[in-house]
Amino acid sequence: MHHTSITRLGLILAAVLVLLAGLVTSAIYLTRPQGSPVAEDMGKPVMATQIEFLADAMKRSAARIAAHPQTLACFASGSPEVCQAQAANLQALNQDATILFVTDGQRQLLPGFLPGDTRQLLANAGHGATATATFNLSLSHPVTGADGKRLGFVIVEQSVPQLQVLFDTLPLPDAAAYAELQQSQGGDQPAVLMRRGNQAIKRNARPTLIALAGTPWQIAVWRPVTPVAENVAPYILGWLVASLLIAVLVMGIVLAVRNRVTDNLRTLVKFTNDLRQQRLRADYAVSLAEFQAPLETMLKLGKVMLGRQKEVSSQARLDHLSQVNNRRAFDEKQKELFATLKDGWSHSLLILDIDNFKQVNDTFGHEAGDQLIIKFGNVLKSCLRNSDFIARLGGDEFCVLFPYTPLDRAQELAERLRAKMPESVELIPGVTQRLSWSGGLSEYSRDDREENEALARADAALLEAKRGGRNATRVRAAA
Ligand SMILES: Nc1nc2c(ncn2[C@@H]2O[C@H](COP(=O)(O)OP(=O)(O)OP(=O)(O)O)[C@@H](O)[C@H]2O)c(=O)[nH]1
Known part of the structure; x- marks a missing residue:
């Protein structure tokens, strides 16, 4: 099974969230409203106003010329002298302008300089008062007789030598902008008359168009598109900040959870140890x-x-009949006490053997013998201290360990036990047995190689007591 730590899970979670934040940021970036690269209106430049003013003045001038009596006389009479005189007058008033009188049948009445555009104008003169021009601004105005009949056209063409200068001083929105003076050609692509600025940015955006009223021209201005890196920067910054917050938040939560889980796991470990x-x-x-x-x-x-x-442990250490400790428990206790001798402690032991037990068995039966064992155990329990360790070693043989008790004190206790012991006990209804026991007393010694040596001494003392006629306790101290 694959194991993952809580911290690693937190790191994975943080990474996923950071990635998600990146995707969301990218989505926001990609779906952001596309700001127009030519954001603000430039306002009407001075140049445009001047050109419009010029066009308007020419229009009014053409109207005045068309209505002038001498112009009408020229058209009415068709006299070259009259026309010439009028043209000369007008030429004298405006050196930069070319004025042509054209009859309705498109016959040029006056000689004069005819630039290409003027020729074009002449060709179109019959189709209404229109203005077409490149660097020269031209327009025509109809001439109408007193009877309301159209006689022809006055064409005024004004050269605009200052146009380039005006265009060069055109205020641009910023240094990187690009501007064109365009002339509409009726089709899709206007003709470019003048250029200013860095043409490369023309590819990136749509221009702001400023129409020049009264002329076929317009000014188109391109503003540079803000570099991509600049636009992306706030998004990247936002993503980084979001990522940082996510990382701090997730790791904070993860560490808090991990600490609490660890604390609780420690409690479980403590429980297991306990x-x-x-x-x-x-x-x-x-x-x-x-x-x-x-x-x-x-x-x-x-x-x-x-x-x-x-329960199991105590049962394993308990003699099932007498309900005192069994031999195994005795051995353990003896070992435990023996181990403390090196610290200067003294422990004694007394072996007890019920006198004539076999006879009870033989006379009253095995059950009566069992009862004697049980009753003898109970008597020992009631007559000895709680700290004394009572055990049945087997058959009718018991042993009492006197922990932390030197031999002389144990001797007193053994005598006291004998004195407190009831004279007889009832084994089965109607059968009473006199209670008598022989004892062998000894003590554990630091000089003994093993704990059972004291038991052997007590056993020898017991044998002595039996040989001596029973119902007595003999003592065998360590050598
Ligand atoms: N009823 C009964 N008898 C047992 C039990 N364990 C051992 N015995 C018998 O107890 C007797 C012990 O014999 P002995 O040690 O000679 O008993 P005694 O008559 O006290 O002899 P001394 O020890 O020399 O005084 C044997 O007959 C065993 O069969 C037991 O749990 N119940």
């Missing part, structure tokens, strides 16, 4: 609800287990 050492506490604190139920279950099971263990 269970192993068979000393469960009443209460184990867990802070996460998820751990509460399992811990309570484990606590319940642990208590049951310890109870059973204790």
